[in-house]
Amino acid sequence: MILTVTLNAALDVTYEVDGLVPNSSHRVRAVHQRAGGKGVNVARVLASLDAEVLVTGLIGGGAGAEIAEDLSRAGIPARFGAIEGTSRRTVTVVSGDATVFNEPGPAVTAEEWRRFRGLFRELCRDARVVVLSGSLPPGLAPDAYAELTEDARTEGARVLLDADHEALRLGLAARPDIAKPNAAELARAAGPGPVEEAARRLLAAGPAAVVVSRGPDGLLGVTPDGSWAVRPPRRLSGNPTGAGDAVAAALARALHSPGPLDWPGALADAAAMSAAAVLSPVAGDIDPSAYRAFLQEIACPSPQPPR
């Protein structure tokens, strides 16, 4: 089973508008509301491909109850830890591209974290892969993902980490199997400069592999054995929110297969899933027929020797 962790779960609200103009009033053409946060999106994509998933994380208050109900309606299994605070909302305004507003989320107490770690260790026993993704809510120490990575590895699970700032930097030292920053997160963690050099600096900090999601420029996978770059078939317009989560879903599925990872195949699959996510109006969905079509179009990347 693949366990996805969303410590800062959210009710994701998506507004579709005809154009976004700062400092003006807008008519919203369509509203979507659903359970979100990065790990929830990863699980939703995986569930749509019939992978066995379990969602965990922290939820509280009315928004937390709505998150749990929405997942249950969607048939996605979840076992969350409860907190006193109220889960956040995020708002994405889509107008050809996307503008995202992420609330900080509720404060989590030391006792709530202690209880969650007990639940997490229990769930890890049945997990072959653990996906740790998204921002940390206030109150959690920046080494929260490092702690969870150690717990998961102790239980024999493989770990994919998609985080930012200190949570990413400290998480790397716990040696996840894949770190998946986007280009901005990579630059914040490894400093500016050419992407491959920055990815190699990140690799030196502990993970077994680094995959950088670069939006329209595609994906770069870097391991000690080589590197692979893959591009989307063409420039796409839509809602890129959640495209990185589709990449994480594809990589988690590849990690779930026993044996060594087929990097060219996994990266081509991740690029197809990410492109199919852009074409879907709401984060956490991929357009299944677009995904199949992109899989045919995207060539498996050839390896570049390690530098």
Ligand SMILES: O=P(O)(O)OC[C@@]1(O)O[C@H](CO)[C@@H](O)[C@@H]1O
């Ligand atoms: O604040 P975080 O956890 O970094 O990001 C949260 C979030 O914006 O990311 C997803 C898209 O990746 C949205 O569905 C979600 O609510």
